[in-house]
Amino acid sequence: MSNTGKNPADFKDCPAESINYYGNKPSQQVEDREKGRKPTPRANKARELYFSAKSSTSMEFPYWYTRRWEELDGEIPVIRRAESLKAGFEHLTPVIYPGELLSMGKASYLRSSYPMPWLSEAFFMASEDKLYQEALESGKLTADTFTTVGKGGGNVTKSAGKVISIAGKFGLRLEEMPVMLEVAKKWKDRSVDDIGHKYEQMVPGYKEKEAIMRSVICMFDSGYTLPQGREVMNYYYPLQYGIDGIIRICEEGINEVAGYPEMDRLYFYKAVIIMLRGIKSWIRNYAEEARFLASVEKEEQQKAEYLEMAGILDHISSDPPRNFHEALQMLWTFHVAVLNEDAISGLSPGRVGQVLFPFWKRDMDKGIIDRAKTIELLECMRIKFTEIDCFASMGVVGGVLSGNTFNNLALGGLTKDGISAANELEMLILETGISCETPQPTLSVLYDEKLPEEFLLKGIECTKAGAGYPAWVNNQVAMEFLLNNYGHEGMQLEEARAWAIGGCLESSPGSWMPLNLDGEIYWIPGGSAPATSVGVHFISLPKVLETVIFDGVDMRTGERIFPSHGYKLETYDELWQGFRDYFSRAVHVLTLTNNIQHDAWRKISPSLVNSMLKPDCLEKGRDLGQMGARFNTTFNIESCGNTTLVNSLASMKKNIYDDKNFSLEDYRKAILDNFGYHTAQETGSYSLVDQKPAEHFTEYRKIHRQSLDAPKFGNDDLYVDAIFKQWEDWFCEMTHNYRSLYDQPMYACQISVSTHGPMGAVTLASPDGRLSGTTFSDGSVSAYPGTDKHGPYALFNSATCWNHSQSQNSQLNMKIHPSVVRGREGSRKFLELIRSYMRKGGFHVQFNIVDSRMLKEAQADPDKFRSLLVRVAGFTQYWVELGKQIQDEVIARTEYEEL
């Protein structure tokens, strides 16, 4: 049945209470989640070690990278880049922890990452530094000022003793501080950021872009912040050919192209060889370290394990893996290698259980591995992925990522020939997701009607354990999106099936590669495109509406952002037109400036490790920046605060234009006066529930009440759902009118990640009754916290009022009380709930199975809840490592409880 048959029939009168933003009444007793199993002792030990580790940064890699870069002044850029990467890899100090079955990490601390000043050197300079001040003035760092980073867990929020806190998250040893500043200075005027900035100013209307960034209508540039990531990895080449094999492919490539036209290919092949030699040394350094540790180890088993590890590392430093353990180590090594070439979040390993299945099956058949050993290895893998940190500015780390790195592992989906792709190894991956709860790799089930019930129920069991994964995403909807967007690049149905989630929730194209094992061909999936979420980052929709209401001025700062739109806003259509005008202006200038930034990125800091991995870069002899990948329609335009925008439009339509309760001028006044309330910064909470009225609030009581009472998205109310559909249909379509750096049409991406916190912080009150500084709605089809009053079905009906395959994604976050899904029947009904949303065409749904009172306790006493995991907006994170804005938002989400 379609939604157009709706009869809105005055259901707004049904709830026992009017909308009050308080959600349902909780019961007295705090309900715990259904307890999962415990990790193996080995993994448990590693996880305890992780909990005690702090986010740390070191200058080893950037120092050697920069030093080599300096030496090679005048060299061909891609070769210079390869040599610098090689120098970095070669000089990383190997560190191996006792009990590890998988080894290697980004740098020499357990949770380590390092700055990449070749991308941007300004943000990690001390705040008194002149560079920082300059950056602040140009508007780039405003977002940082309004972002809070989680205060607990492994974040180094304050400098202490000999450790300096960088960006409120990373600790740096005091003695390395001068190195950091020295290295940073070397990149002044030469980094991607600085070069990009120099040329982006040539875009007509550039001043408007700066104003947009200062007002935080847009959060973050794209080209130098996180230029890669939000993509699915491909491990086929190392698994099939080994490092020496790939070097041979490159040498053959050189023989073919040297001296012929399109000479760039020559340098690319040469660069890959140089870079791979660096990676070889890096792996061998680890092998050497393992042998050293074995030589000093007294305990027999540990000694044997070190020696085994040395053997594995030695082998994979040149040859393809011979078994599952080696294949998993190879996969991990190359995952880290990519992370070390760029500032990256959202580097998703993809369908690991399907990629590694041929190796695992063969080992199982031969009896050289059993389930217990597999579980131990997979748990070690979870810890390793969790150790990944991403060094970026505070705004990016806290505001967008909440410290999360989005190594999304996908399960299920279909095979190349279109049958269920779920396998036994994936069952074990779900199993270890339950037994060894860690934020990474986060899991996604690519839901398809063809998946077996047993597999789906295993996914339910995992979701119920409460770590927030797996997310449930719609296989068919994603394939439809991919075929629509990549069809012109030659994607056909079969290849569309190879997709996976890249990053938090980005549908990313994949390809099937023929893995030859003992003469048998296995078609394994893997990513075959560069980053699928670059281009125009998060645009704050409520903030755009705010500027429409005030004719182009950001009233928080008094600065004019856009020229006057020229409308009197006398009709709703004029308001909607005004919104489209300003939104389009912002997208236009941001597309052009970000294209320039990405051009600077591909020239100064081209991807080599990732390029080598992605089909068809080796075949074409081109890196990702030269469209070496099979699919290149990968730039997007991102929204934030969808539901807050739509609720605001609905409130204005009803109160100003339809019912004529108030004038636009009334709203302007109310917005400027925050409906008579204190601001969120004053109250210290970012949730609407906790806001306090000021003395003069009686003046605004009527307009505030009627704004709160206006139709709210998430209740199956056609009045507001129609506005939602209008927004979606327009937005998804308009994005195709903009062209990426690679001259491809762009597309809509609708995930808030964590930006709805800091973006809400700089947005005045909105016409839906939301108060100044408070958080926006999260995700893209989630209801505003507490305003969905009729349970999940009504929310689903609203969420699916538009066709989700028009967009790269949609995002629905729900909080469910543990009592609702308790027991066997609870599992079946939970699956029924998810399945029904998928059947309605919903793209994604994810759950926090948690009692909100537990979260409040955790907010008050973080130490007691060090291991509590929650789902935020496309990712799972430790509660204590979330910023307060986001914590408040998660607590306020409507919780579906037993009636």
Next chain:
Amino acid sequence: MDQSKLTGGFIFDIQGFSVHDGPGCRTLIFLKGCPLRCLWCSNPEGIRPFPEPLYKESKCLFDLYCLKACPHEAITVIGDKDNRLLEFDKEKCSKCDTYDCVGVCLTGALAKGGSYIEIEDLYNRIKRDRQYWGENGGVTLTGGEPFAQPEFASALFKRCYEAMIHTAVETSGDIPWKNLEPSLPWLEWIFFDLKHMDGTSHKNLTSSSNSRILENAMQLGREFKGRLVFRLPLVPGMNDTDENILATAGFILSTGRHELNILPVHHLGREKYQLAGMVYKLPGFEMTTREKLVEVQNRFSDLGITCYLGSETPF
């Protein structure tokens, strides 16, 4: 409005994804009006038969816009200066169809509890949820006492049944048989409360004797073709005695049925009493422990009853 001419009925909520009120996943319709006054009632706003203003004192600023706006003079201020409260003459409110008081309240202290809806409008709302129920789910009428609006209930059940929607009801059983009977052909599932087997105790708990309830249960046992599951809301120290367990089990078997669902009574509804202008009278007690529940369950099983605990049902 002239209530005698209405063809629809009064409801006070619709909730999707109800998982403990019948087989599968369901949409729950809450009907207004109930003959009983159970001490633990968790939906006090569903007791009165007609819509009523719900009053949240904590949000009230006593600006008295509502009092001025009410055309029926149904609102008065009671209590002294430090302890003021609004009182609503719900008799008068039941005759109101404008609810001006709610319209002028700016603080969110007043809301309209319940609304009138036509069968067809309600059905159109229900059918939008059909895809969500899965194989076994459907619609459950609850309340309040659904059979307190007998024509509305039977018409709705018929409408759903004919559209191949699974139908269920949660009833107190304290209604004339003639109010219940018209719904039976369209009903597939009945949850039927047995709050106490002793007449006097039943009256103490619910303000009403159990004689009509037991008669209806016997007749349903004989005549109802669908699944009849009895329910015992367990109130510690009141109806969890061995004597009452024995009597309940014996009675259930005498109806020719054998299924019982035990629901441990909770205090969830307490906060809503003030909303509905009522006083919560259930004396404080600890929630029944898990051990005790299992003990009661085992006792019933020994007596030949198929007994489910709380939401731990096989349906």
